[in-house]
Amino acid sequence: MDFTTFLSQINDALVAENGPNLAYLLRPTSPHGKSLVKEFRSNATQETLDRAYKGAIRSPWDDIAIKYVLTCSCVAKRKFQEAYREHSALVVSFLRFFTENRGWTLPALFSVLRDLRDLAFDADFHAKYNGGNSECMEDAARKIASAFGNCITDRQSPPEQSRKWGVYYVVGLVLKCYSRLKRIALSKNILRALEANRDIPALSEYPRSHQVTFRYYLGMIHFLNEEHTKAEQELTLAFYHCHVGAQANQERILAYLLPLRLLRGHLPSDELMKRFPVLSEMFTPFVNAIRLGDIAAFDRALERWESKLVDLNLMLTVEKARELCLRGLFRRVWVASDKSSRIPISMFHCSLRISGMDVDQEEAECLVANMIYKGFMRGYISHEKHMVVLAMTNAFPRLAERSAPFASL
Numbered sequence: 001m002d003f004t005t006f007l008s009q010i011n012d013a014l015v016a017e018n019g020p021n022l023a024y025l026l027r028p029t030s031p032h033g034k035s036l037v038k039e040f041r042s043n044a045t046q047e048t049l050d051r052a053y054k055g056a057i058r059s060p061w062d063d064i065a066i067k068y069v070l071t072c073s074c075v076a077k078r079k080f081q082e083a084y085r086e087h088s089a090l091v092v093s094f095l096r097f098f099t100e101n102r103g104w105t106l107p108a109l110f111s112v113l114r115d116l117r118d119l120a121f122d123a124d125f126h127a128k129y130n131g132g133n134s135e136c137m138e139d140a141a142r143k144i145a146s147a148f149g150n151c152i153t154d155r156q157s158p159p160e161q162s163r164k165w166g167v168y169y170v171v172g173l174v175l176k177c178y179s180r181l182k183r184i185a186l187s188k189n190i191l192r193a194l195e196a197n198r199d200i201p202a203l204s205e206y207p208r209s210h211q212v213t214f215r216y217y218l219g220m221i222h223f224l225n226e227e228h229t230k231a232e233q234e235l236t237l238a239f240y241h242c243h244v245g246a247q248a249n250q251e252r253i254l255a256y257l258l259p260l261r262l263l264r265g266h267l268p269s270d271e272l273m274k275r276f277p278v279l280s281e282m283f284t285p286f287v288n289a290i291r292l293g294d295i296a297a298f299d300r301a302l303e304r305w306e307s308k309l310v311d312l313n314l315m316l317t318v319e320k321a322r323e324l325c326l327r328g329l330f331r332r333v334w335v336a337s338d339k340s341s342r343i344p345i346s347m348f349h350c351s352l353r354i355s356g357m358d359v360d361q362e363e364a365e366c367l368v369a370n371m372i373y374k375g376f377m378r379g380y381i382s383h384e385k386h387m388v389v390l391a392m393t394n395a396f397p398r399l400a401e402r403s404a405p406f407a408s409l
Contacts, residue, residue, distance in 0.1 A: 001032040002039055003053065007065055011057050017104040023111035026068055026094075028087070028119075033072040044073040060093040067093065071119075084116075084123040084136045091116050091143055099150050102161040109166060113147055113173050116140050121180065141177035141186070148174060148190065152197055164200045172213035175221075184221055191221075212242050216253055223256055224313065232260040251276050258283055259317040265324065265399020267291065282308065286318060293328030296356035324399065326367065327376040329355055331396045341395070343388045345381070361386075 001009075006025070013022040024030055037044065049066040056062050067090035074083035091112050098105050120140035127134030148170045154163035171190055178186050194200070203211055219234030235257040242250050254276060258268055267287050273280035285301035288294075302309075302319065309315040333351045337343050349364035359367070368388055371377045378397060379390035 001035050003036055003065075003069065006032060006036060007053070007057050007062075010061055010065060014058075014061065019104045019107035022105070022108040026064070026090070026108060026115075027111055028068070028072050028075055028083075028115055033068075034076070036069050037072050037076045040069060040073065044069055046070065060097055064090055064093050064097075075119075078126075080119065080123040080126045081134060081136065084119040084140075087112075087116055087119050088139065088143065091147075095143075095147060095150060098147070098163070102157040103154075103163050103165050104161065106163065106166040106169075109147060110169055113144050113170065116143065117173055117177060120177070137177055137181055141174060141181065144170060144174050144177060145190065148193075152193060152200065155199070165206070167194070167200055168203065168206050168210040168214045172210065172217065175214075175217035179217065179220065184224055187217075187221060191218075208241055208243070212238050212249070215241070216249075219253075220256065223260075228260055228263070228317075232257065232264070235260070247276075251279060254279055255312060256314070259314055259321065262286070262290070262321045262324065263317070286321060290321065290324045290328055293325055293330075293332050294355065295322070295325050295329060295352075298322055298325045299356070323371075323374065323376065327371060327396070327399075330368065330371060330377065334390065334395060339395070341379075341390045341392055343390065345386045345388060348388065 010022070010025055012018075013025060025032070027033070040049075046066070049069060053066060054062055057065070067086050070086040071083050071090060074080070074086055094108070094112055098109055117137075117140050120136035123136040124134045148167065151163045151166045151170055157163060171194065174190055175184070175187055178184050203214065215234045215238035219231045219238060222228070222231035222234060235253055239250060239253045239257055242253060258279065261268070267290065268283070273284060273287075282305055285304075286298060289298035289301060299322075302322075305318075306315065309318055329351055330348060333343065333347050334340070337347065345361060345365050345368065348368050349359070349361045352359050352364050352367070365381065365386075368377070369381055372379055372381070375397065376399075377390065378395055379388060381388055
């Protein structure tokens with residue numbers, strides 16, 4: 001495809017209001033991008049293209065087409081920061097056109113914004129790799145947030161053609177940028193705007209992929225804010241609505257959902273772990289240790305996976321699951337004593353020493369008291385007789401039945 005044909009096809013897509021075709025034409029990875037790079041070679045400069053093609057089609061599409069060629073040329077030369085700048089200028093021109101048109105432009109909007117985020121990531125990565133500094137991702141987040149404003153404020157288009165149908169996709173891209181920057185707190189303004197605007201359709205009416213992405217990042221925000229109940233709800237919905245073929249996305253969701261479910265006493269099945277071998281390698285040692293009440297094995301797993309858990313912001317959550325291991329160990333003491341309702345504290349102390357915890361009897365008593373306080377055991381401690389008095393029935397309630405399991409977090 002030569003540039004004249006490229007301009008003609010853009011014009012045809014505009015006349016026909018063909019959003020998907022327009023998105024394809026503006027994608028730097030499309031085959032015609034390479035053809036245009038070969039056509040201009042060293043002549044792909046702003047001045048040369050402006051002189052030859054400025055005004056060839058209606059504004060701003062003449063400028064958008066020129067910026068597209070410059071972007072493809074920079075990508076081919078692996079000049080990632082220059083590629084980001086050219087594509088960023090393309091996005092600015094496109095947004096001016098977008099605000100004056102209806103929802104048929106949404107596929108093209110999604111495409112150019114997704115490419116903006118990807119080029120920003122490449123630019124920042126290569127700058128960091130070469131010892132430089134780049135803030136392309138921050139700039140991309142600002143531009144995508146402005147596109148969100150253009151979507152949510154559409155009050156003139158008919159409901160079925162409204163730009164509001166792009167709200168959750170664009171929000172997902174903004175949250176991805178904030179997540180990459182590790183500044184997820186910046187999402188508060190976006191979420192407030194969503195809550196305040198009552199005119200947008202319900203989330204369930206949007207495409208499934210938009211729902212999953214939004215729920216995943218909303219769950220992550222709750223997780224990082226230690227709102228674990230809300231985080232579990234959102235991540236669970238994201239997982240069950242995720243396409244069965246999207247293995248990587250399901251794995252990303254489960255990386256945070258599994259620890260939250262562990263804290264509630266829901267251990268993952270072997271079948272689930274077989275489907276996700278990467279997660280199985282990391283979490284199976286913790287699950288097995290909880291099942292056996294093996295505190296030493298749990299601590300070994302924590303030591304082995306510490307760096308990975310810290311990178312994923314999971315260290316504190318998984319470490320909290322150690323209490324389930326302790327509960328399993330004390331339950332084994334209860335079973336070994338023929339499920340007696342009166343067990344000497346010394347037996348719990350011995351079990352802790354055998355499991356590798358070098359504690360004195362007073363500390364063992366404190367651990368038992370903590371288990372009772374948090375609902376892992378039902379009973380009380382008789383300090384005079386150094387005895388633990390357990391309930392005659394349901395002395396160790398099922399973990400899933402505990403009230404407010406996240407209250408102590």
